[in-house]
Amino acid sequence: MERLRTSHTGKQIERTQRRSRNKKGQTTGSAARQVADAFLSHRFLPLVKRELLAGWRQKETDFFESLGHLAASFGFEPLPASVNVFPLNVHLAYKAAVEIVNPKIDGYLEIAEIDGRVRLVTAAQLDTGLHLYQIPLRPIYRLGRDRSHRREYLLLMSVLAYLCQVVSLPNFRDGYMGGCYEMIGEMLCDMEGEYSEGELRGIVDEFVQVRNEGYHMLDLINDSSHLPRWQGRLKRLKPVTALQREIHKVASNFFALYKQYPQRTYHDNVFDGFLLPSEEYRTLANEYISIIWPEDGWLYEQAVDYFESNRQEDVVQEEPLYLHVYDCPFPAPKDNLDFEIRLFDYLLDLEDILFKLL
Known part of the structure; x- marks a missing residue:
């Protein structure tokens, strides 16, 4: 999928229950007679939850208003609200729109509740390429021990401070990767017979280094002085x-991103469960994006294998979403993902540099 390209709006977008099939509707007049006739030959089950019908008139009005905007944008004649009773009319109209719209977009047509209003939304994911965005700290730690590379070290510390303090990248102490390290440590107790005494000492040393040097580095990059000193460095x-x-270029790119988007985080446009909500097995963004400790060695390889074995079972990977909300004719995108596109590209550049420091 093509990498998608913003202006962030900060709107809260929450997934609502899509109108289900074969649900019982409410109406008056002639439609009531149709329901009564149907009751004579059909057994009705309570398929519609009471909370779904709360405020149903406004939901119906919102949906068909949004459907009109969608139809104007894509040039088709939508089904009217009178096609059936609520919520069947919504289901039928939505299904018909999906058949027309989905083949024309690189994504999906969804029903969402935005600021309390039901809207149709086209959503496409940013293609992250199934890459592991892992930023190792140990190479920076080693670089800092060499006085001849002091300026490079301090500049990288400003970059990492930005990624931790502003972009909110998960890390190996509090995030998913920390859980991986703990799980691998527990599994090691069952693998003692697979390693020699010398190998086990080396593995244990890796875990000790994570908790000592690794945690100390996390404390250092969370120092508030790194961001104000970034430009001077x-x-x-x-x-x-x-x-x-290479270090100067990637640090300059991140600095420009910080100045343009001083409060943006990596997950601002990640809406877990928005696409394909019925799929249970999902790879979350905080699993494939992380600050890690080692860039090689036994623990690094075990952590990658652990993650990949889990991801093989997943059906969906949560990625930033490119959204059009049809609350008016021909709406502009809510966010063109300029921040996310640049962030992920720069993370790859930084990752390449740090892995070269082996």
Whole structure:
């Protein structure tokens, strides 16, 4: 899928129950007679939850108003509200619209509740390429121990401070990856016979390093002084070597992103369960995006294998969504994902640099 390209609105978008099939509706007049006749030959089950019918007139009005905007944008004649009683009319009209719209978009047509109003939304995912966006801290720790690379180290610390403090990337102490490390440590107790005494000492040393040097580095990058000093550190590093040029470039890119979007996080446009909500097995964004500790070695390989084995069972990967909300004719996108596109690209660049520091 093509990488999609914003202006963030901050609207809260929540998935609502899609109108189900074969649900009992409410109406008056001639329609009531039809329902009565149907009752003579059919057994009705309580398929419609009472809360779904609460405020149903407004929901129906909102839906068909939004459907009109959608139809105007895609050039088709929508089914009218009179096609059946609520909620069957919504279901039939939505199903007909899906058959027309979905083939024309790189995504899905969904019903959502936005600011208390029922709206039709076209949603497409940013293609993250099923990549693991893992930013290792250990290479930066090692770089910092070399006084000749002090300026590169401090510049990278400003970048990591931005990713932790502003972008809110998960980490190996509090996030999913921390749980992976703990799980692997517990599994190690059952694998003692598979390793020699020397190998076990090396593995245990890796876990000790995570809790000592690793946690200490997390504390350092959460220092509030790194962001105010970022621009000055960019100016002080005069790139000469290839490594310095790469570090300066990626730090400059992240700094420009920070200045343009000073409060954006990686998950602002990730709406868990919005697409294909019936699928139970999902890879969440905080699972494939993380700050990790080692960039190689036994623990690194075990963590990657653990994640990949779990992801193989998943059907959906939660990614940033590109949304059009049909609350008016020909709506502009709520967010063109400029921030997310650049963020993920820069994360890959940073990851490449850090893995080169082996």
